Amino acid sequence: xxxxxxxxxxxxxxxxxxxxxGYKTIRETLMGVASAPFRHIRSIGDQPSADSHQSNxxxxxxxxxxxxxxxxxxxxxxxxxxxxxxxxKILSRITAPTEGRVEIHGRVGSLLEVGTGFHPELTGRENxxxxxxxxxxxxxxxxxxxxxxxxxxxxxxxxxxxxxRYSSGMYVRLAFAVAAHLETxxxxxxxxxxxxxxxxxxxxxGKMSNVAVEGRTVLFVSHNFGAIQxxxxxxxxxxxxxxxxxxxxxxxxxxxxxxxxxxxSGVYKFEDGAGHVIQFLRAELLNSKEEPASTFRADxxxxxxxxxxxxxxxxxxxxxxxxxxxxxxxxWGMSDIDVFPxxxxxxxxxxxxxxxxxxxxxxxxGTYMVALGAGSGSQYFHxxxxxxxxxxxxxxxxxxxxxxxxxxxPIAVPMKAKMPVPIGEVST
Amino acid sequence: xNMHGQERKGARQTLRLIDMDKVEQAGTTAAPVTVIRPPxxxxxxxxxxxxxxxxxxxxFTWRDIKVRYxxxxxxxxxxxMQPLFTMIIFSLFFGALxxxxxxxIPYPLFSYAAVLPWTLFSxxxxxxxxxxxxxxxxxxxxxxxxxxxxxAGVLSPVVDFAVAFVVLIGLMLYFGYxxxxxxxWILPFLLLELLLAVGIGMWLSAINVxxxxxxxxxxxxxxxxxxxxxVVYPVTFVPERFQALYGLLNPMAGIIEGFRWAIVGTxxxxxxxxxxxxxxxxxLISGAFYFRRRERAxxxxx
Numbered sequence: 001x002x003x004x005x006x007x008x009x010x011x012x013x014x015x016x017x018x019x020x021x022g023y024k025t026i027r028e029t030l031m032g033v034a035s036a037p038f039r040h041i042r043s044i045g046d047q048p049s050a051d052s053h054q055s056n057x058x059x060x061x062x063x064x065x066x067x068x069x070x071x072x073x074x075x076x077x078x079x080x081x082x083x084x085x086x087x088x089k090i091l092s093r094i095t096a097p098t099e100g101r102v103e104i105h106g107r108v109g110s111l112l113e114v115g116t117g118f119h120p121e122l123t124g125r126e127n128x129x130x131x132x133x134x135x136x137x138x139x140x141x142x143x144x145x146x147x148x149x150x151x152x153x154x155x156x157x158x159x160x161x162x163x164x165r166y167s168s169g170m171y172v173r174l175a176f177a178v179a180a181h182l183e184t185x186x187x188x189x190x191x192x193x194x195x196x197x198x199x200x201x202x203x204x205x206g207k208m209s210n211v212a213v214e215g216r217t218v219l220f221v222s223h224n225f226g227a228i229q230x231x232x233x234x235x236x237x238x239x240x241x242x243x244x245x246x247x248x249x250x251x252x253x254x255x256x257x258x259x260x261x262x263x264x265s266g267v268y269k270f271e272d273g274a275g276h277v278i279q280f281l282r283a284e285l286l287n288s289k290e291e292p293a294s295t296f297r298a299d300x301x302x303x304x305x306x307x308x309x310x311x312x313x314x315x316x317x318x319x320x321x322x323x324x325x326x327x328x329x330x331x332w333g334m335s336d337i338d339v340f341p342x343x344x345x346x347x348x349x350x351x352x353x354x355x356x357x358x359x360x361x362x363x364x365x366g367t368y369m370v371a372l373g374a375g376s377g378s379q380y381f382h383x384x385x386x387x388x389x390x391x392x393x394x395x396x397x398x399x400x401x402x403x404x405x406x407x408x409x410p411i412a413v414p415m416k417a418k419m420p421v422p423i424g425e426v427s428t
Numbered sequence: 429x430n431m432h433g434q435e436r437k438g439a440r441q442t443l444r445l446i447d448m449d450k451v452e453q454a455g456t457t458a459a460p461v462t463v464i465r466p467p468x469x470x471x472x473x474x475x476x477x478x479x480x481x482x483x484x485x486x487x488f489t490w491r492d493i494k495v496r497y498x499x500x501x502x503x504x505x506x507x508x509m510q511p512l513f514t515m516i517i518f519s520l521f522f523g524a525l526x527x528x529x530x531x532x533i534p535y536p537l538f539s540y541a542a543v544l545p546w547t548l549f550s551x552x553x554x555x556x557x558x559x560x561x562x563x564x565x566x567x568x569x570x571x572x573x574x575x576x577x578x579x580a581g582v583l584s585p586v587v588d589f590a591v592a593f594v595v596l597i598g599l600m601l602y603f604g605y606x607x608x609x610x611x612x613w614i615l616p617f618l619l620l621e622l623l624l625a626v627g628i629g630m631w632l633s634a635i636n637v638x639x640x641x642x643x644x645x646x647x648x649x650x651x652x653x654x655x656x657x658x659v660v661y662p663v664t665f666v667p668e669r670f671q672a673l674y675g676l677l678n679p680m681a682g683i684i685e686g687f688r689w690a691i692v693g694t695x696x697x698x699x700x701x702x703x704x705x706x707x708x709x710x711x712l713i714s715g716a717f718y719f720r721r722r723e724r725a726x727x728x729x730x
Contacts, residue, residue, distance in 0.1 A: 015728065089568075090464060093571040094567070094569070094571050094727045095724075095727045096464070096466060096467050099466055100465075100466075101463065101465050102462075102464035102465075103461065103463050104463075104464070105461050108462065110569075110570060112570070113569045116565070116569045116570050117566055117570070119491055121494075121495050121499070122491065122494060122495065126491075126494065129487065130487050133483055133484045133487040134484065134570055134572070135570065136572075138483065139483055
């Protein structure tokens with residue numbers, strides 16, 4: 001038995017983009033159709049710059065090589081569009097690579113989404129069978145684990161209710177419960193932990209660490225750096241489709257956070273939101289002079305200016321902004337409907353700008369992340385990659401620097417304090 | 429750090445429970461090796477893999493059947509009403525008013541025997557052609573042989589067919605035709621019809637992924653096909669010397685004639701059927717290769 005579970009060699013994936021952009025005659029379209037199947041093959045080994053389609057193609061992955069040992073948990077980090085999803089899709093055989101080779105020893109289970117194949121009209125029980133079959137479980141296997149799945153999901157009472165009547169929490173719990181019982185030798189997991197309430201997330205993380213302890217091989221994409229560091233021994237940092245770092249997960253996460261990729265200019269554009277009902281377009285972090293920034297004085301308010309697009313009229317939706325620590329644990333957040341409850345009732349189609357201001361003198365100097373999310377009922381819309389910012393020690397209210405360390409926690413709001421007043425006599 | 433330790437401990441306790449089944453599993457399944465490489469050339473259908481995924485095919489078909497009449501008042505009665513009312517309208521207009529000959533068979537029975545396979549075909553064709561596009565999300569999130577989708581699309585209307593078949597028996601008894609062993613001849617024609625629907629379904633579903641024109645073309649094609657097939661008229665309307673050509677151009681002609689022959693004992697189809705079988709095989713095989721060729725890009729294009 002070989003010791004390597006996944007071997008990836010010089011993997012590359014070329015996407016054709018902007019197919020409908022610009023003009024194209026019918027003849028060109030027809031020619032394109034006729035030669036499309038061949039073009040992919042011929043472009044292997046060719047320099048893409050050598051062909052005229054240069055501007056229409058993009059290497060989502062290029063020359064990616066790595067190995068994952070049997071029983072190892074490997075994390076994958078990187079910005080939006082860095083090729084993480086493409087890599088997982090190739091490993092899951094959803095899409096084919098353009099070049100390179102992957103060798104996988106063992107059955108692969110891929111969880112790129114929770115609840116894949118769920119049908120709203122079917123009952124919880126029916127969806128368990130359907131979803132399990134879609135994930136590659138045999139019926140006998142599902143029957144054996146059925147009780148365990150419903151116990152994990154805590155939905156015993158609603159087993160025979162159509163899932164469209166479920167609350168979003170129940171839906172996600174059921175979906176995750178099925179996924180968590182997938183027992184393939186290799187698991188490919190994409191961000192499925194970013195769902196559900198805090199308690200359930202914790203349960204899921206627990207389940208995930210089971211998987212790692214059981215000696216199964218895991219490939220795990222997440223923006224939750226805490227989870228990556230806890231679950232994975234090693235991590236890969238992808239940048240523009242190439243491996244930018246590979247090694248100890250803690251070291252890689254730290255390097256990522258401190259790189260220029262980590263702290264940007266304070267302006268973030270999201271290009272991965274197409275197709276979502278609520279789609280984030282852009283976020284800006286502004287300092288007190290209303291300039292984009294990613295480093296702030298400790299006493300300075302931080303203004304978040306978020307641009308989003310709504311493609312159909314909605315009710316019951318909310319847009320949340322969450323400040324997390326560098327490891328992804330939530331610290332401080334707010335949903336727009338918390339202060340504007342009318343937005344919950346109705347949202348109109350269009351592009352909107354939303355601003356909220358986090359007052360200064362709240363966060364201790366350090367590195368933080370901003371996570372944006374939009375959702376409605378059981379649906380999660382766009383969740384862009386969280387982006388980091390830094391609170392510097394400049395303007396920090398603490399006069400003594402002795403508590404800069406761990407003491408006091410992340411929230412550093414000065415308390416009203418009175419100078420100690422002596423009771424009785426003071427000896428000198 | 430403390431929290432971390434606790435979670436690990438909890439993890440180990442659950443682990444022991446799970447480990448028990450894992451041992452069983454590890455004993456029975458050897459680790460398969462999968463090699464992923466850029467695909468090249470024309471590939472045949474991987475029948476062994478399809479067989480390995482038969483359970484999923486069953487679940488897709490089962491889901492389609494389950495979901496179809498959910499939240500409807502009449503439920504499976506719809507499976508009967510559609511062909512039944514079609515037959516009634518045909519009998520009124522083409523039978524009673526236009527007096528189209530029906531080879532000596534009562535017109536309602538004559539047309540119902542053809543409406544039945546035609547409904548199955550059009551339903552299967554529509555569902556399989558739209559199957560990939562309708563399940564775009566599934567295509568992008570999980571791997572399975574893509575062929576399962578058009579296959580399930582063709583298989584799920586068979587249940588409707590079976591329900592509507594009961595009405596046929598009733599109609600036969602009413603007009604004094606007693607079902608005989610001849611009826612079993614329906615089975616090979618049914619198989620042939622499903623193969624044809626899968627063949628066209630593979631072509632159209634794969635094209636539909638890239639060009640949504642298919643979705644609009646299908647209802648139109650089905651309407652044309654209905655009148656191009658011997659549903660409201662007997663196949664003898666087509667001159668003898670064009671029969672083979674007719675079967676070649678419209679493979680449903682041979683199948684419908686076969687159904688009629690098995691049900692009410694009209695003339696057995698001859699060269700018409702041979703031509704139909706030949707073209708069905710061509711469509712099926714070419715469809716399979718085309719589908720496999722386009723399959724790799726489904727998740728990227730859909």
